[in-house]
Amino acid sequence: MSPDPFIPAAAPHSSDLADPIALYVHWPFCVSKCPYCDFNSHVRAEIDIEAWRDALLSDLAHEAALNGGRPLSSIFFGGGTPSLMPPRIVEALIDAATGHWPATSDIEITLEANPSSVEAARFADLAAAGVNRVSLGLQALEDEALRFLGRAHDVREGLAALDIAQSVFARVNFDLIYARPGQSEADWEAELARGLSFGTDHLSLYQLTIEPGTRFATLVAQGRLTPADADHAATLYEQTQAMTAAAGIPAYEISNHARAGQESRHNLIYWRYGDYAGIGPGAHGRRRGLATLRHRKPENWMNAVGRNRHGLQSEEPLDPADRAREALLMGLRLVEGVDLERVGRLSGVPIAALIDADAVARLAGHGLIRQEGRRLRIEPAGMLLLDAILPEVVAV
Template sequence: MGFGVYIHWPFCLSKCPYCDFYKEVKKNVPQEEIVAEYKRELDFYYQYTSENIVSSIFFGGGTPSLMKPENVAALIDYVAGKWKTAPEIEISLEANPNSDYPEMFADLRRAGINRLSLGVQALNDADLRFLGRTHNLKQAYQAIDGVLQNFDNHSLDLIYARPQQKLSDWEKELAQAASFGMKHLSLYQLTIEEGTVFARKGIKAMDEDAAGEMYLFTEDYLADKGIYKYEVSNYSRPGYASRHNLLYWTGQDYIGVGISAHGRFCFSGFKGNLEQKQRDQKISPIYYASTYNCQLEELSQAERAEELLLMGLRLTDGIDKRLFAENCGLDFDGFIDRERLKYLCEAGLLVDTPQNIRATREGFLVLNGIIEQLCP
């Protein structure tokens, strides 16, 4: 079992018109105060997870590349000073091409980051402007060079299925993206989220059929280049799937600090000042969902099972039924609505075997609908 630590840095230089992630645009961020706050949150979660071995740390945002590298290093050191860490620990950070200075990537590498995820979003100037990005293509190329020079493990984010985007336009960008030599690509179809500038302007998402065609094209095109889809929007060269994100999709434990972070973990061992009641409860495993400011909520077996289903079907390999039962204490075939499952298999959207259940290529096009139908 892996165990991950997510650190959320909510600050950005500007707000992108499509983005509904929690973020703040602030000039003078009191970084040291925030880092001290994060350490207090880490102390809290340590009480519940002290026996775990950290297999990944992920700095996500917002724009964590706006953090001073010494603060990134301080948080990595703090985690490594409390928990045991796995020898092959993956330590990722999301960077924007607009937050760089000449030595930024080298400094982040020295701070302990060993996987860099770069949010490029488009590979032509007109679409970068449309997406409200504050970097241009030249800066994107410079940042890609910087990442490749300083890291062995890297990822690139692009948003596609933009309104008016033609399949042939996307093919050109995809060809470039595949040619950089990045180990991993996160490719998201543009969604128009309520409350964003795009929604207010009435911008419409691409129609489903055209977007579906792009989706299947993307999968085939990249597979041909040795880059394989392993999750709805994530593709990697063999052995380079994001270990941290796999924790979410396979129902393993993680904690999260920062304003819009959350966690899911099982009480692994007691090393703090918890109340007797909580110590007693340790006899049977307690599964917690955590949110900002150390708020904990116990999850029932059914809630846990639903989450495992929701997350697991996102993976190309689908859900391992044995792990499902280990993770929530419920038998998969007993939990699922068998009639609906049969119908979805007959419709060619799911494959169900005694060992696992997974979406087919066509199933991925309507995954949200499948999940809605399956949850009892």
């Protein structure tokens, strides 16, 4: 018997079995590697498309057998560049997933796409395959910035792809990267205003960060690239919040903005600490209290599927403290914050042990965090300091 009566002997997992789950499908291939990207993406001269279809279907079937019976509320094709996938492969995976799990009536099926003319030409076929939401990697609305970011498209091509996407898909998101070296407040104001004028219901707006192992990290180490000053980046962040809120697309997560009801349902499952299945190279998942991880390198993943009919590298049980920590770290990214009672119930950690009450009181006095009953949320001013605040308040 557990020494703490709040924690049952069979520890709870991260979501109730009646709750919907999400599916993430990783396509690891890109035409080229962007200098800022630390995602699991790879460039290959040749890809055996049929072998990849079969391997992904096998990995999917294995995961579904272990996590079946629950409604499927979203599918997300990420990468890499999943818009390089033939639409028939996308369709096969959607059909298989909705065969393994009962789909909700409003299932969200998102595919990340690069805005090249070649990929945009596939949008109608992808919509016919079942994709109903596309996330377009515009990244910038200036040609010089696109060259700096290593993107293969220019602004004209990107906006043409956006036009096609908006005519084909019911829901469209696009990404922009700001706080680029040399970008002024006036530069970003003009660029973001242009982006807001396109009328999409969701925007993902990321500050440029220098990730270890990337080409940009090498340039910084060599003194050939100077990132934006932190104070300037903070000013641009505040400018972003003000402009998107005024346009009716406020932030609902630190870098994501949407009109009411247009939030990414798939990502909300992550941030609200629901269960999700992850298949394909390097894909993570959360399944009934287990953290699952697929082999990262495409060839290693393929070999594992050939041997075992799945690409799992590991599946590790998460103890109550791990689950509580993950739920808090993810949930506090959201403007809505977290329900501490729910986190305690899902993780098995007593509510009093989840957060440092003294740290919360201190930071609340500075207007950085707010606790109202069982709900804890980061204030707008605190979002700028989120990485510093989280270790202070999360006690588990």
